[in-house]
Amino acid sequence: MINKVILVGHLGQDPEVRSMPSGQPVTSFRMATNRKWTDRDGNKQEQTEWHSIVCFGRQAEIAGQYLTKGKQVFVEGRLQTRSWEDKETGKKMYRTPRSSATTSKCWAAAAGMRALHRRPPSSRRSRT
Numbered sequence: 001m002i003n004k005v006i007l008v009g010h011l012g013q014d015p016e017v018r019s020m021p022s023g024q025p026v027t028s029f030r031m032a033t034n035r036k037w038t039d040r041d042g043n044k045q046e047q048t049e050w051h052s053i054v055c056f057g058r059q060a061e062i063a064g065q066y067l068t069k070g071k072q073v074f075v076e077g078r079l080q081t082r083s084w085e086d087k088e089t090g091k092k093m094y095r096t097p098r099s100s101a102t103t104s105k106c107w108a109a110a111a112g113m114r115a116l117h118r119r120p121p122s123s124r125r126s127r128t
Contacts, residue, residue, distance in 0.1 A: 003078040007051055009033035011071050017064035027060035029053050031073055053077075 015029040035047045053075055055063045067073060083094045 005075075005077060005079050007031065007033055007053075007075045009051070009073065009075075011067055011069050011073055012050065014069050015064050015067050017060065024057060025060040025064070027055045027064045029063070029067065031075065051075075 009031040012030040012032050015027045017027045019025055031051050031053055033049050037045050039045050081094055083092055086093050
């Protein structure tokens with residue numbers, strides 16, 4: 001089975017950078033993706049989806065350094081549903097309304113596409 005997501009959108013806030021107890025950096029941010037279409041009646045429609053993104057290690061350092069609110073970003077990673085136990089009711093809760101992605105690659109757009117970690121595959125030159 002494959003669990004892979006690719007998102008291109010804009011940051012809704014500046015990234016939050018912190019460290020795990022082990023010292024590993026963690027960066028989280030929210031990004032919006034938009035969908036535009038024309039309905040049957042010819043009216044233009046738009047829908048915005050918000051995604052919670054978490055980066056670890058070197059990706060977290062780079063995202064915290066280069067990403068800012070409003071910047072366009074490309075994220076590639078996996079979807080993960082988070083669960084926790086409610087302190088008041090003891091029920092197991094799930095965070096499902098919003099998707100969460102753990103990144104394996106992250107690029108920001110500045111003047112064109114500037115690679116944060118690696119260049120996107122389409123911009124790599126083939127060696128012949």
